[in-house]
Amino acid sequence: MKKIGLFLTYAILLSSCTLTLEQLFLLPEPTQTPMPASTITSTAALTFTPITPTLTFTATPTLAGIKTNTPAPESTATLSSVTPLILITPNTPTPAMEMKGFLAVNISHKEFYNKSECQPSSVRITVQASDPLGTPMVALFVRFKTKTSGATSDWTRIMIPAKDYSGTFTHDLLPDEIKSVDFYHNSWVQFQFVAYTRDNKEIGRTGIFSERLTLLDCVPIPTPTLSPTPVILKP
Numbered sequence: 001m002k003k004i005g006l007f008l009t010y011a012i013l014l015s016s017c018t019l020t021l022e023q024l025f026l027l028p029e030p031t032q033t034p035m036p037a038s039t040i041t042s043t044a045a046l047t048f049t050p051i052t053p054t055l056t057f058t059a060t061p062t063l064a065g066i067k068t069n070t071p072a073p074e075s076t077a078t079l080s081s082v083t084p085l086i087l088i089t090p091n092t093p094t095p096a097m098e099m100k101g102f103l104a105v106n107i108s109h110k111e112f113y114n115k116s117e118c119q120p121s122s123v124r125i126t127v128q129a130s131d132p133l134g135t136p137m138v139a140l141f142v143r144f145k146t147k148t149s150g151a152t153s154d155w156t157r158i159m160i161p162a163k164d165y166s167g168t169f170t171h172d173l174l175p176d177e178i179k180s181v182d183f184y185h186n187s188w189v190q191f192q193f194v195a196y197t198r199d200n201k202e203i204g205r206t207g208i209f210s211e212r213l214t215l216l217d218c219v220p221i222p223t224p225t226l227s228p229t230p231v232i233l234k235p
Contacts, residue, residue, distance in 0.1 A: 101135070101195040101204010103128040103167075111214045114175040118218035122172050127193045129204070132167025134197065140171055141192045144184040145210065152190070153180040169193075175215055189213040 099105075108124040115121065129135035138160050144153040156179045160169045175181050178189070188211050195204035 097209070098205070098207035100206070101130055102193060102206055103130050105193065105206060105209065107213060110212065111216055112173075112175070113216050113218040114181060115218035115220075117220045118216075121218075122174050123213060124170060124172050125191065126168065126170045127206075129167040129169065129195055131195075131203070132162075132165050134203065135162065135167060135195045136198050137161045137196050138169045139194045139196065140173075141194065142173065142178050143190050144178065144180060144215070145188040145190050146184060147187060153178075153184060155179075178215075181215075184215070185217050187215055189215050 104127070106126045109120050112120045112123045125140065127138060127140075129138065140158040140160055142156045142158065145151070156177060158171060158173075158177060160171050162169065173189075173191075190208055190210050191213065192208045193204075193206045194202055197203055
């Protein structure tokens with residue numbers, strides 16, 4: 001019995017080393033609150049989607065209306081590059097009218113008729129000499145030129161003496177003064193002035209005014225006349 005008691009005492013002492021006070025004296029043990037498990041949430045890495053801007057193209061208006069200088073072709077010294085006068089294009093400037101010894105030439109009408117029944121039946125041509133004192137007279141040369149074939153008549157010379165020292169010479173041209181007037185119908189009337197000294201020395205000459213004046217055929221339109229209304233006599 002004594003050995004059994006010692007054994008129990010030894011067992012109790014040994015177990016007390018591993019038991020807590022609550023377990024040794026049969027006290028209630030405190031309940032441990034479980035710690036929340038830490039959850040590591042992995043955050044998805046941010047992804048950057050590149051945004052490509054949409055290019056919008058706006059139609060650029062075409063600039064119009066500005067004139068550009070066209071470089072003139074370089075002229076060469078070869079004979080084949082010379083353009084004959086008859087082949088000059090309309091874009092080529094027309095040479096100025098020759099006005100040696102004169103300042104200006106004026107006409108009152110561009111058209112006149114070959115008969116007095118149609119008006120105007122004459123045209124006043126005026127020329128201004130550049131040397132009034134040294135130009136005592138001028139000559140007016142006139143001829144016809146057809147508009148179809150270009151055939152011309154002979155020149156008609158009309159002398160115009162100076163009336164004063166102003167240098168202004170005027171002449172009223174009539175169709176009957178021009179040679180071969182009966183053979184030309186609706187034709188051009190070409191004219192040219194020549195200046196002379198008192199000794200009949202030529203000191204000036206204009207170019208030929210070719211297509212500035214026209215002589216038209218006069219076709220009178222009959223005027224209708226009213227016939228008298230008969231008088232009815234009542235009996």
